[in-house]
Amino acid sequence: MSAGTPKSLASSGQKPIQEICHPLGAEDTASVLTPSPDVGNTITSIGGKDLSLPNGTPVETSSPASSSSLLNRLQLDDDLDGETRDLFVTVEDPKKHVSTMETYITYMVATKTTRVEFDLPEYSVRRRYQDFDWLRTKLEDTQPTHLIPPLPEKFVMKGVVDRFSEEFVETRRKALDKFLKRVADHPVLSFNEHFNAFLSAKDLNKRQGLALLSKMGESVKYVTGGYKLRGRPVEFSAMGDYLDMFTQKLGTIDRIAQRIIKEQSEYQVELREYGPVYTTWALSEAELQGPLEGVASCMANCSSALDELTQDMSEDFLPVLREYVLYIESMKIVLKKRDNIQAEYEAKLEAAAFRKEDRASCTQVPTDVEKCHDRVECCNADLKSDWDRWQNNKRQDFRQLLTGMADHNIQYYEKCLAAWESVIPLLRDKQPQETETEED
């Protein structure tokens, strides 16, 4: 289990320290905090009834979950230094819900805001993955010219991944938290009515079926256009090219990371056999018994350090890579939409010019062509500013991801180093029978 400092997520939504009140302050007094890694499985609840901690003690404020969310808020975003935030969102406290029909996980979405668009300054609602998915679809539909942040993968193969394991749930929670923060950070998306509803409404009136249909409809309309694009502005072509190449690189990095994990596991298998041989050997020896046993236990320590490294990489590194690949997929769709809007405009413009020639008198540019033109301009502007924001976020995310990888490896080697250094004095230990002094 990766213990230690919780990871802070880059981007958005952080207040200066003084303005923060405890995330669990006024709400849900009996609510349960995310179980610490030492506790067994997630706590189940039936019908939404809250429980206290397994050992019966009341909720404490200094558990890992609260400190994690606290750190979330304390970490200042590089880019947005000095900017005042007025919308604060976190995803916390996963809980399992068991009903006759299904079992699923809900997360607590906590909001603090001073925006007038919200009725209350604080909200705390329970949402499940479906709800996040609904929100994203709504955002895509209503803000087609913007880059909508990605969600973690929806479908997991049952039997391959345990949907209710602590690791999986925690990974998902982090991704959902990042998603909401990015939306909250976005100057346009954060004011979206559906986002507001998501954060504040007790019950989401989702009308899933319709949303699904409309989503398909819109996508089809925007993606397959029917209009031929004349000349894509260079910058958008460049974006498309970049995304293609970047996806490729991410795929390669994912494969390498997986390969390393595999090689490390195989190394681990051998290491687990290696250490005990020294123990066996120690049994036949007299003076060498101490040193040999020391070496054996040292190797056991290195072995568990390796375990932690492999686990950390699986949990922290791979999911983020995959999330970015999804992100890029959705961005490519937005670029296509933009292309189609431009194509539509060009077609209409051409048609209008053609008609103009017929009716020589008409000098006014038709309003629908004007509208199209506006759409193109807006779309391009939105995309450009979103692109810059995305590039920045990407840079931070990868800086964090890769330094995290470096940190995990450094920690691994430091643990091994400590183990071996502690064995040296044991090896050099002088026995009472020796009369000569050894030179160290």
Place this chain on the structure above:
Amino acid sequence: MMADSGPKEVAVIGNTELTSAELDNNIKNTMVEIEKGTSLLRKMEISVAEAEKRTGKNTVNMQEIYTVYLIETRPVDALTEGITPDSLWRRYSEFELLRNYLLVTYPFVVVAPLPEKRAEIVWHKLSADNMDPDFVERRRVGLENFLHRVASHPVLCNDNIFYIFLTEDKDWKEMVYETGFQAKADSRLKAVNAAFRVKNPDGRFTELKHYSDELQTVLSQLLRVRARVADRLYGVYKVHGNYGRVFSEWSAIEKEMGDGLQSAGHHMDAYAASVDDILEEEEHYADQLKEYLFYTDALRAVCRKHELTQFELEMVALDLACKKQQKEELVTGTVRTFSLKGMTSKLFGQETAEQREAKLQVLEQQLKEGEEAVKEKNTESDEFVKTAWVDIERFKDQKDRDLKEALISYAVMQISMCKKGIQVWTNAKECFNKM
């Protein structure tokens, strides 16, 4: 490890008068000599300096390629600057001959082993090829180590054949054969026989045999697993090299992130490359373990010799007891045990008094000889046990020292590897931070 000069009071064949105090003294002297670092065989520096390939015709007149090793010797108290050492070339088979000679001539000594003839326990990077330069090099080091072991042994270092092996090129082989050592070699069959039928072996030798079997098993396993571990470690490091390539490619499409990525990639390449040196160093540790793995054969050989000696003593004693029995029967006229004599006398009648007298005289003579033989064998056996045990104690101390040192240097290697790992990843992290 440099050779030791032979101390004056040392256990050699023929000297049976060692008291335990003297034995202890010998052990101490040997150890002190080695520890002091004045250690040189008879003031001589020995090294196996080079290896070379030769072609020639072998015993069945076929062309073969073989390796020869250059043995250099130089007196140590000479002004060493500018003095060219004496040298001669030897093949592996000649080393083997030397060792066999020593084994037979000094059966109470735990004779140092030779390095592997063929590369057996390897990890994938090394081919199991005798011509592979890395293998040849490690064998050269192993042969040098063998010579140092012999040269620093209190008994073996005085051997003339050994000295000539080091110093004289011509006719060494003939000299060895002339010693007739092969005739002295105990036949395998005898030795196996003895192992099964000896009644009262010295308990310490039984224990030692048991220990050497255990040590052999555990060291074999250790070396095998270590080789597999090395193999896997190699894989882990090398895959990281792929990061180097992809970071480089990625940096080409980035603006601000490019430099950080590019330099991080270089560190990943360096990381991947570093494993070669790490594993090369570890081979040295494996070689140290291998030496002691092969030493177990020498230990068992000493145990077998004891069993053989003991067996022969028991046989001779049994023979003597038999003869005494026969004498008694003859004197008293009674046939206690079933014997051919008894049968024939029953069938063909008793012997005459004269015949009996004659037989008695022969028996008396045989008894005398038998008693001499038993006395001799007893002495031989005792002496063997004494001298062998001195050497075994010497060996045990040497083993404990050497293996402890080996473990220490292994730990030091691991520490160095960890520090390098920390360094590389810290460097990479700095680059990532600049992204």
